[in-house]
Amino acid sequence: MNDQLQIMRSEILEALKKINGNTSLKMHIDGQEFINSNPDFVHPATGLTKLMLLAYVMDQLSRGRLNLQQSISIAPQHIVGGKGILQHLNERTWTLEELLVFAISAEDNTAANAIIGSIGPGTLQQWLKRSPYTSTTFERFFMDQSSLQSGHDNKISAADSLKMLTSILDLSTEGQPLAKRLLFNQQSKDKVSAAFVESMSQVQVLNLTGEGSRTDHDVVRLIGNHHAIDIAFLTSGAADRISVLSTMQLVGQYAVDILYKLN
Secondary structure (H helix, E strand, O other): OOHHHHHHHHHHHHHHOOOOOEEEEEEEEOOEEEEEEOOOOOEEOHHHHHHHHHHHHHHHHHOOOOOOOOEEEOOHHHOOOOOOOHHHOOOOEEEHHHHHHHHHHOOOHHHHHHHHHHHOHHHHHHHHHHOOOOOOEOOOOOOOHHHHHOOOOOEEOHHHHHHHHHHHHHOOOOOHHHHHHHHHOOOOOOOOOOOOOOOOOOOEEEEEEEEEOOEEEEEEEEEEOOEEEEEEEEEEOOOOHHHHHHHHHHHHHHHHHHHOOOO
C-alpha cells in the first residue's frame, strides 16, 4: 500500500470515531482488504435482509432449484406497509423475477415477504446456517412488529454482507446479469454514494441499503477507472444520524478519489 493510500486509510478510520454508536466498515480495493474495522459486530439487518434473500436466490438459481418465471401470488393479508409500491397496486400475482425487481431495486417490503413466503422462512434459515455467513440470522418478516417486540430480529455483520455482495456479483451464475441490474438500479443512493452519484456518471454504483431505528447500512460496489471498490458500512445505536450519513458520504468520496488515483 503506497503512502497516499495509507494516509487516506488513516483519515477514514479517524472519521469513524465521530460516530457515537456501533460502527463497522469493511472495504476492499480490487478484492484486496483495505479497511477491516469491527467487521464481525452483529447489527440489526433491517433492509439488508433483502441482500441475504438475493444471495439465497442467486445460489438456488445456480443449482437449478428456482425458476425466475415461476408465479407467486400475494394474499391481501400479506400486503404490508413501509417501503415499496406493491401495497398501492391491484395486481396480486407476479413472477419471481418481477418480485426481485420490486424487492431489490425498489426495496419493496411486500415483495420481499412474498419471496420469503414462497421459499419458506425455515428454508432460508437452514440455508443461512449451512452458508459461510456465520453471523447472519433470519428471524422475522418485514414489518413483523410482534416478533421484533418479542426479541426476534434479523442480524448481519459487515463481514457477511460484503461476502454476500461479492458472491452475488462475482460468481458466474444464471442470475448474475439480473443481480447486477437490480443493484445498479437500486433507488436508494443517499448514503455512501450520495456526494457523487448525480455528478459522476463514469462511476457505477451497485448497492443495497438498510435503515431502521438508529440504524443505517450501505453495502456497495463502486466501479470506475477499470477498478472496483467494495464497501460494507454498517451502523447501529447511533443517536446522531446526520453524523452517520455525513461520514458515509465522506467514505464514499474517499473511495472515488482512490479509484482515480489507482494506476
